[in-house]
Amino acid sequence: MHTIALVGNPNSGKTTLFNVLTGSNQHVGNWPGVTVEKKEGSFKHKGAVYNVVDLPGTYSLGAYSDDELVARDFVVKGAPDVVINVIDASNIERNLYLTTQLLEMGANVVIALNMMDEATAKKIEVSIDSLSKELGIPVIPTVAAKKKGIEELIEGTIYAISNKYKTLEFSYDEDLDLKIQQLSSILKDDEYNYPVNWLALKSLEGDQEILSLISKNEKAKEYLNSIKSDLVDFELDIVDKRYSFINKIVAKSVKKPTEEVVTTTDKIDKVLTSRLFGLPIFGLIMFTVFQFTFIIGSDFLGGYVETFIEIIGGLVSGGLESINAPDWLISFIIEGAIGGVGAVLVFVPLIMVLYFFLAILEDTGYMSRAAYIMDGIMRAVGLHGKTFISMIVGFGCNVPGIMATRTLENKKDRMIAILINPFMSCGARLPIYLVFIAAFFPNHGGLALFLIYSLGIAIALLFGKIFSKTLFKGESSHFIMELPPYRLPQVSVVIRDMWEKVWDFIKRAGTVIFAVVTLLWILSILPLGVVPYSQDSVLGKVGEFIAPLFALAGFGTWQASVSLFAGIAAKEAVVAILGMVYAGVSEGTELVTAIQSAFTPLSAISFLVMTLLYTPCAAVIATVKKETNSYKWALFMAVYPFIIGWVLAVLVYQTGSLLGF
Amino acid sequence: MLLNVLKEIKEARLYSKSHMARNLNISEEILEDMVQQLIRMGYIKEDLGSPTCESKCSGCSISSCNTIPIKMISLTEKGEVKVKSS
Numbered sequence: 204m205h206t207i208a209l210v211g212n213p214n215s216g217k218t219t220l221f222n223v224l225t226g227s228n229q230h231v232g233n234w235p236g237v238t239v240e241k242k243e244g245s246f247k248h249k250g251a252v253y254n255v256v257d258l259p260g261t262y263s264l265g266a267y268s269d270d271e272l273v274a275r276d277f278v279v280k281g282a283p284d285v286v287i288n289v290i291d292a293s294n295i296e297r298n299l300y301l302t303t304q305l306l307e308m309g310a311n312v313v314i315a316l317n318m319m320d321e322a323t324a325k326k327i328e329v330s331i332d333s334l335s336k337e338l339g340i341p342v343i344p345t346v347a348a349k350k351k352g353i354e355e356l357i358e359g360t361i362y363a364i365s366n367k368y369k370t371l372e373f374s375y376d377e378d379l380d381l382k383i384q385q386l387s388s389i390l391k392d393d394e395y396n397y398p399v400n401w402l403a404l405k406s407l408e409g410d411q412e413i414l415s416l417i418s419k420n421e422k423a424k425e426y427l428n429s430i431k432s433d434l435v436d437f438e439l440d441i442v443d444k445r446y447s448f449i450n451k452i453v454a455k456s457v458k459k460p461t462e463e464v465v466t467t468t469d470k471i472d473k474v475l476t477s478r479l480f481g482l483p484i485f486g487l488i489m490f491t492v493f494q495f496t497f498i499i500g501s502d503f504l505g506g507y508v509e510t511f512i513e514i515i516g517g518l519v520s521g522g523l524e525s526i527n528a529p530d531w532l533i534s535f536i537i538e539g540a541i542g543g544v545g546a547v548l549v550f551v552p553l554i555m556v557l558y559f560f561l562a563i564l565e566d567t568g569y570m571s572r573a574a575y576i577m578d579g580i581m582r583a584v585g586l587h588g589k590t591f592i593s594m595i596v597g598f599g600c601n602v603p604g605i606m607a608t609r610t611l612e613n614k615k616d617r618m619i620a621i622l623i624n625p626f627m628s629c630g631a632r633l634p635i636y637l638v639f640i641a642a643f644f645p646n647h648g649g650l651a652l653f654l655i656y657s658l659g660i661a662i663a664l665l666f667g668k669i670f671s672k673t674l675f676k677g678e679s680s681h682f683i684m685e686l687p688p689y690r691l692p693q694v695s696v697v698i699r700d701m702w703e704k705v706w707d708f709i710k711r712a713g714t715v716i717f718a719v720v721t722l723l724w725i726l727s728i729l730p731l732g733v734v735p736y737s738q739d740s741v742l743g744k745v746g747e748f749i750a751p752l753f754a755l756a757g758f759g760t761w762q763a764s765v766s767l768f769a770g771i772a773a774k775e776a777v778v779a780i781l782g783m784v785y786a787g788v789s790e791g792t793e794l795v796t797a798i799q800s801a802f803t804p805l806s807a808i809s810f811l812v813m814t815l816l817y818t819p820c821a822a823v824i825a826t827v828k829k830e831t832n833s834y835k836w837a838l839f840m841a842v843y844p845f846i847i848g849w850v851l852a853v854l855v856y857q858t859g860s861l862l863g864f
Numbered sequence: 865m866l867l868n869v870l871k872e873i874k875e876a877r878l879y880s881k882s883h884m885a886r887n888l889n890i891s892e893e894i895l896e897d898m899v900q901q902l903i904r905m906g907y908i909k910e911d912l913g914s915p916t917c918e919s920k921c922s923g924c925s926i927s928s929c930n931t932i933p934i935k936m937i938s939l940t941e942k943g944e945v946k947v948k949s950s
Contacts, residue, residue: 296891390905439946682936686879
């Protein structure tokens with residue numbers, strides 16, 4: 204019985220062809236030693252039975268995966284009578300790489316030029332005769348899915364079994380051909396299950412599987428060692444030769460419709476990534492996003508969550524009073540839990556809208572352009588362009604932002620990227636900005652938010668520059684960024700991305716923030732008998748102790764101080780604690796009113812600057828320790844942003860005061 | 865051909881398949897294939913700029929690891945040597 208092997212790229216229609224050829228006469232197993240599926244079947248033609256083996260779909264026959272190894276071992280060792288190489292006619296160039304490798308092996312190949320209907324639909328014209336002539340093997344057009352060309356393929360395959368075509372003489376270059384020849388003559392003395400020419404070629408290509416196979420041949424090893432310094436070049440040259448061969452064949456046999464010279468993406472990019480307009484457009488887009496965030500998130504949706512929390516608060520309060528619950532429990536639930544956690548939760552609509560727009564920018568492909576625009580600026584200030592990727596991630600959360608710096612191989616680049624990442628304003632800081640914006644700048648929310656984020660970026664760039672000139676000097680490596688074609692955002696992807704972030708925010712409010720609020724609530728009612736949330740409580744004393752530190756910055760109250768202190772545990776805790784400590788305050792508007800009386804517009808700006816820049820949360824500091832494996836850098840990360848935040852906050856407040864604000 | 869792709873990656877400011885394929889006078893499909901080959905052979909490397917999500921980003925508000933789909937390509941040391949020696 205003759206054996207026919209089916210080889211082809213994934214999605215070339217190989218399995219469809221296998222099913223058409225074998226019908227129900229097939230069985231599935233595994234290739235020995237690997238978890239790669241083995242499909243075998245048979246068909247009868249003119250009284251003879253032919254065994255068909257469907258080899259795993261693969262792009263090449265190297266030793267990079269089990270699929271490749273199984274396929275090439277079967278072609279070489281299994282010695283099928285014919286190999287049907289299934290090629291996707293609409294993507295000939297990519298598929299021909301595998302063909303060239305089959306020809307190198309000296310396999311008896313017949314090409315099934317499949318999916319001809321798709322090629323026709325794409326207006327790709329293939330000259331079958333020319334292709335067959337250039338490759339030196341039969342090429343039979345098929346549409347396996349519609350059972351077209353199958354009879355001709357079977358006839359052609361059976362003909363090839365008894366009339367093997369002369370294998371194409373493959374020449375690399377004179378030097379390489381000579382080396383293949385020399386190594387072949389050394390290898391021919393040993394018994395291998397592979398053609399020696401192919402073994403020599405693969406050895407020169409640096410194929411680890413083959414090098415291990417011939418490792419017992421001392422002469423071959425000696426020979427390879429003698430030319431070792433050139434090995435890298437051989438690998439590239441051999442693969443390059445295959446591509447040149449493919450290019451030549453395609454040029455002669457395939458005619459494609461003239462591709463659009465300047466695509467729509469190119470046209471858009473010409474403006475969006477231009478040196479002149481790129482950055483202002485990026486700024487404008489971000490400003491618009493922040494503006495819409497306020498219009499939709501605050502004006503349209505903002506009241507719903509607030510009302511909901513108020514209703515819940517009212518119901519719970521009423522319920523607790525009706526069952527004569529103790530005062531401490533009512534205080535904890537209403538002022539601590541609902542007042543604290545609720546103060547964070549009322550910002551869910553705004554966060555939802557902001558991440559919705561950011562997800563749209565990401566899904567359209569614009570974020571790559573933003574990174575590209577910033578890449579130019581990063582390089583100009585001596586930073587590695589990849590730093591901006593970790594900075595973008597840091598806008599979500601600084602923990603993954605710092606982890607994203609792992610893509611920077613150079614220690615200098617990585618350390619700078621880690622140290623400046625916390626200046627990227629994470630999502631957890633958003634509620635702080637939002638509550639202060641609502642209190643003092645409700646009509647300029649978008650602009651205020653835009654300025655806060657921009658300040659974070661500017662400080663990050665400034666300190667990146669300072670670090671690159673002082674602590675970490677050296678050259679950065681070159682890289683290029685892919686700009687994928689623009690596409691319309693997919694609603695499901697955008698909603699999923701947004702929801703993941705919002706859900707994390709809600710989860711955090713219910714867990715970490717709740718824990719912080721509980722702890723600080725306990726401190727706010729101790730020692731027993733003290734007026735809750737008063738300056739005399741433990742919490743008040745702690746705040747009072749810290750407060751003088753912030754007096755020069757204009758917010759030297761114990762409440763503001765203790766909220767900043769809590770913010771080191773988690774940034775959302777700043778708002779939660781403010782919500783709790785301003786006595787009688789529950790959430791939302793009432794907190795806004797309390798803040799309006801506790802701060803001035805100038806001290807509010809100063810406070811915002813401080814919260815943007817000061818010590819990152821504990822999780823970030825722990826991540827810095829983990830990523831740098833150094834307590835020194837973790838401590839540095841805790842201290843230096845605090846100093847910068849404090850200095851800038853003082854500078855803002857004092858300058859503003861001098862100017863009469 | 866592959867060497868030209870390497871050189872183009874070394875010189876270019878951005879990786880736009882359509883743009884680079886036009887520069888090299890090859891199709892986008894073959895360029896993509898060549899880039900994958902060069903990655904497999906260790907001449908260039910690709911990373912997606914995203915954090916590895918091996919550990920939970922616990923302790924932060926946005927714990928779902930952000931996956932920014934920004935692909936970056938750079939020459940490896942082997943690739944640098946090859947370009948320099950050519």
